[in-house]
Amino acid sequence: xxxxxxxxxxxxxxxxxxxxxxxxxxxxxxxxxxxxxxxxxxxxxxxxxxxxxxxxxxxxxxxxxxxxxxxxxxxxxxxxxxxxxxxxxxxxxxxxxxxxxxxxxxxxxxxxxxxxxxxxxxxxxxxxxxxxxxxxxxxxxxxxxxxxxxxxxxxxxxxxxxxxxx
Amino acid sequence: xxxxxxxxxxxxxxxxxxxxxxxxxxxxxxxxxxxxxxxxxxxxxxxxxxxxxxxxxxxxxxxxxxxxxxxxxxxxxxxxxxxxxxxxxxxxxxxxxxxxxxxxxxxxxxxxxxxxxxxxxxxxxxxxxxxxxxxxxxxxxxxxxxxxxxxxxxxxxxxxxxxxxx
DNA sequence: ATAATCATGGATGATTTATATCCATGATTC
DNA sequence: GAATCATGGATATAAATCATCCATGATTAT
Ligand code: SF4
Ligand code: SF4
Numbered sequence: 001x002x003x004x005x006x007x008x009x010x011x012x013x014x015x016x017x018x019x020x021x022x023x024x025x026x027x028x029x030x031x032x033x034x035x036x037x038x039x040x041x042x043x044x045x046x047x048x049x050x051x052x053x054x055x056x057x058x059x060x061x062x063x064x065x066x067x068x069x070x071x072x073x074x075x076x077x078x079x080x081x082x083x084x085x086x087x088x089x090x091x092x093x094x095x096x097x098x099x100x101x102x103x104x105x106x107x108x109x110x111x112x113x114x115x116x117x118x119x120x121x122x123x124x125x126x127x128x129x130x131x132x133x134x135x136x137x138x139x140x141x142x143x144x145x146x147x148x149x150x151x152x153x154x155x156x157x158x159x160x161x162x163x164x165x166x
Numbered sequence: 167x168x169x170x171x172x173x174x175x176x177x178x179x180x181x182x183x184x185x186x187x188x189x190x191x192x193x194x195x196x197x198x199x200x201x202x203x204x205x206x207x208x209x210x211x212x213x214x215x216x217x218x219x220x221x222x223x224x225x226x227x228x229x230x231x232x233x234x235x236x237x238x239x240x241x242x243x244x245x246x247x248x249x250x251x252x253x254x255x256x257x258x259x260x261x262x263x264x265x266x267x268x269x270x271x272x273x274x275x276x277x278x279x280x281x282x283x284x285x286x287x288x289x290x291x292x293x294x295x296x297x298x299x300x301x302x303x304x305x306x307x308x309x310x311x312x313x314x315x316x317x318x319x320x321x322x323x324x325x326x327x328x329x330x331x332x
Numbered sequence: 333a334t335a336a337t338c339a340t341g342g343a344t345g346a347t348t349t350a351t352a353t354c355c356a357t358g359a360t361t362c
Numbered sequence: 363g364a365a366t367c368a369t370g371g372a373t374a375t376a377a378a379t380c381a382t383c384c385a386t387g388a389t390t391a392t
Binding site: 002028029043046059061063064065 | 338341
């Protein structure tokens with residue numbers, strides 16, 4: 001079992017976008033270069049964030065992405081679900097309904113204990129993810145970063161940020 | 167993200183094995199037929215359970231599998247980790263060390279906030295899984311099962327269980 | 333208006349992982 | 363010695379993921 005690396009990309013992008021001033025935007029191309037990842041593929045993930053209501057996109061020259069709502073209102077769970085989907089991690093294939101002891105399907109009502117245990121564990125996972133907001137994550141990343149990285153990132157932001165007129 | 171269905175197979179097999187009397191065993195072939203799944207592939211998963219110290223295997227005629235320790239000492243987490251591995255679900259690819267703002271690798275000490283948040287959420291998941299033992303799961307499955315299934319399973323067990331001499 | 337910039341969406345191919353099979357080997361019991 | 367069963371490796375198939383390409387439409391600067 002493995003979480004797609006698109007989630008890591010999206011989380012990093014979201015944190016950078018959260019660091020923009022006001023309603024400024026940053027183009028997807030810049031985000032791809034910054035992280036050294038495939039541009040066209042990253043755009044797909046950014047689109048997923050837009051669809052999920054996490055980011056806003058503005059097209060055209062001087063366009064790009066910005067947060068759709070406050071950074072404190074966006075959780076890590078939102079990002080994971082936007083990229084990876086909301087499907088349960090454990091998907092019962094109903095093997096109890098196969099083999100020589102099976103009876104009619106209608107006799108099996110509701111999920112069994114295994115399924116329930118799996119789903120409740122998943123709920124605990126999601127709950128833990130939802131406790132981290134984009135705001136708290138951004139703070140953590142900033143603290144642990146090397147001073148040189150911070151200054152380089154500042155310069156890079158100055159070159160790529162599209163300041164909002166308003 | 168998806169948990170392999172081998173986990174579902176292994177969990178069901180473990181519950182059945184847990185229901186055997188004393189030190190009786192049951193052959194892998196019977197378990198495969200019971201669940202209507204590929205025999206050769208299921209054997210691989212059963213082997214994983216043996217390696218993990220969850221099951222014991224006895225070769226030869228009248229051989230098969232039995233629990234390696236008490237059902238109350240085997241958790242759902244043990245089974246998941248035996249089949250799916252213990253690798254973290256979120257695997258940081260260190261994209262912060264790529265792109266134009268990167269500096270020497272030694273400047274990045276320890277995991278960042280994103281990684282820490284992911285890993286702590288995973289820990290919550292594992293903790294929840296560890297709260298369910300094979301004993302409690304077996305009880306839950308028995309309660310929710312249809313009477314006909316229980317009786318058919320009893321007959322099937324009578325045919326396939328290899329009673330222990332001792 | 334025109335051109336440049338950028339997001340969107342679908343189609344497509346490559347890569348990796350999961351699933352499944354096959355066969356040879358060794359251990360154990362009858 | 364023969365039958366039964368687990369083990370292990372090699373290998374094939376299916377599916378999910380990762381990545382690219384190209385055509386389209388929307389927006390802004392000139
Ligand atoms: S017993 Fe649980 S996990 Fe197994 S097939 Fe039924 S619902 Fe699914
Ligand atoms: S910031 Fe966190 S998730 Fe991103 S590359 Fe670094 S350790 Fe990994």
